[in-house]
Amino acid sequence: MKTATSNLKKPIIIAGPCSAETEEQVFNTAKALANSNKVNMLRAGIWKPRTRPGNFEGVGEKGLKWLVDAGKAHNLPTTTEVANAKHVELALKAGVDVLWIGARTTVNPFSVQEIADAVKGSNIPIMIKNPINPDLQLWVGAIERIADAGINDITAIHRGFSSFEKTKFRNEPKWGIPIELMHLFPDLPIICDPSHIGGTRDLIEPLSQKALDMNMAGLMIETHLTPDEAWSDAKQQITPTRLIQLLDRLVVREKDLINPLIISELDSLRSEIDDVDEKILNAISDRFKVITKIGEFKKENNTTILQPDRWFEILKTRGLIGSQLKLNDPFVDQLLKLIHKESVLLQTKIMNS
Numbered sequence: 001m002k003t004a005t006s007n008l009k010k011p012i013i014i015a016g017p018c019s020a021e022t023e024e025q026v027f028n029t030a031k032a033l034a035n036s037n038k039v040n041m042l043r044a045g046i047w048k049p050r051t052r053p054g055n056f057e058g059v060g061e062k063g064l065k066w067l068v069d070a071g072k073a074h075n076l077p078t079t080t081e082v083a084n085a086k087h088v089e090l091a092l093k094a095g096v097d098v099l100w101i102g103a104r105t106t107v108n109p110f111s112v113q114e115i116a117d118a119v120k121g122s123n124i125p126i127m128i129k130n131p132i133n134p135d136l137q138l139w140v141g142a143i144e145r146i147a148d149a150g151i152n153d154i155t156a157i158h159r160g161f162s163s164f165e166k167t168k169f170r171n172e173p174k175w176g177i178p179i180e181l182m183h184l185f186p187d188l189p190i191i192c193d194p195s196h197i198g199g200t201r202d203l204i205e206p207l208s209q210k211a212l213d214m215n216m217a218g219l220m221i222e223t224h225l226t227p228d229e230a231w232s233d234a235k236q237q238i239t240p241t242r243l244i245q246l247l248d249r250l251v252v253r254e255k256d257l258i259n260p261l262i263i264s265e266l267d268s269l270r271s272e273i274d275d276v277d278e279k280i281l282n283a284i285s286d287r288f289k290v291i292t293k294i295g296e297f298k299k300e301n302n303t304t305i306l307q308p309d310r311w312f313e314i315l316k317t318r319g320l321i322g323s324q325l326k327l328n329d330p331f332v333d334q335l336l337k338l339i340h341k342e343s344v345l346l347q348t349k350i351m352n353s
């Protein structure tokens with residue numbers, strides 16, 4: 001798949017303000033970013049999807065010209081968010097180079113289809129953010145709708161997932177979901193938006209490094225000349241100067257190893273992993289065989305599946321073994337609960353058979 005980002009230097013760095021605020025701001029940001037020689041694309045939100053009404057909702061159509069002119073003046077391709085057919089029409093007319101679909105739009109197949117219909121025949125590159133809720137299928141569906149509209153230049157953006165529990169992140173990264181997407185679409189580039197994942201400036205750098213270590217193709221980072229005064233997402237925007245320092249510190253590791261010695265060392269470690277994984281699966285299968293026998297026994301003797309005291313004892317004793325083996329306690333706890341859930345399910349099937 002050819003992509004918007006495929007002819008740009010890796011990792012692709014997309015930067016610019018959360019929102020275009022004034023013509024001067026967009027121009028001066030573009031200038032600072034272009035001078036760094038480290039940024040490949042200029043972003044700015046023109047229409048802002050705000051959770052509650054009454055907040056700044058973007059400068060609207062007039063901002064498109066600021067963005068496109070600033071990009072042209074500083075030789076940077078431009079990108080903005082579109083949420084409906086009208087946005088698409090205006091952005092295409094203004095000459096924006098790449099469109100992106102925001103998280104609040106990806107959740108809604110009606111809106112995604114409206115955008116897909118509007119971009120048909122345009123061949124405009126499109127970036128698709130993950131939906132706000134951790135639902136891989138919605139993300140996949142949005143990618144398919146845009147691909148079905150004949151767009152072959154698609155990039156996914158991982159921007160984290162909203163969660164009920166308060167964590168240190170504005171949007172929890174749940175890295176497993178973009179990894180799953182990589183498995184489904186090996187040729188689809190995925191870039192990371194650490195600004196919306198982190199929600200605060202200090203989290204941007206560690207998240208960016210993590211994304212590169214996960215082999216993501218690039219980063220979208222919100223950049224503002226005076227972040228504290230930004231009209232939207234003030235807490236998570238950084239100055240172009242800070243962005244450049246951050247980019248300088250990031251380590252871009254090799255995806256493919258070339259040194260044969262390192263390759264063979266890694267291969268041998270990987271074959272150890274293969275053996276261990278096989279042992280784990282065999283052990284789990286042995287456990288379920290015993291579980292089946294116990295299930296049949298319980299059925300014959302008309303006993304309940306769950307005996308709470310036994311289960312608490314398992315959690316306690318196995319937890320202790322895990323601690324002695326220096327395994328992370330919450331990990332052991334989760335693993336045991338997962339295995340136990342499957343065991344109960346197996347016995348329930350036996351009871352009902």
Ligand code: PEP
Binds near residue numbers: 018049
């Ligand atoms: C944005 O990029 O400014 C934005 C609104 O992002 P998201 O759709 O990820 O919330």
Ligand code: MN
Binds near residue numbers: 018019222232233
């Ligand atoms: Mn934002």
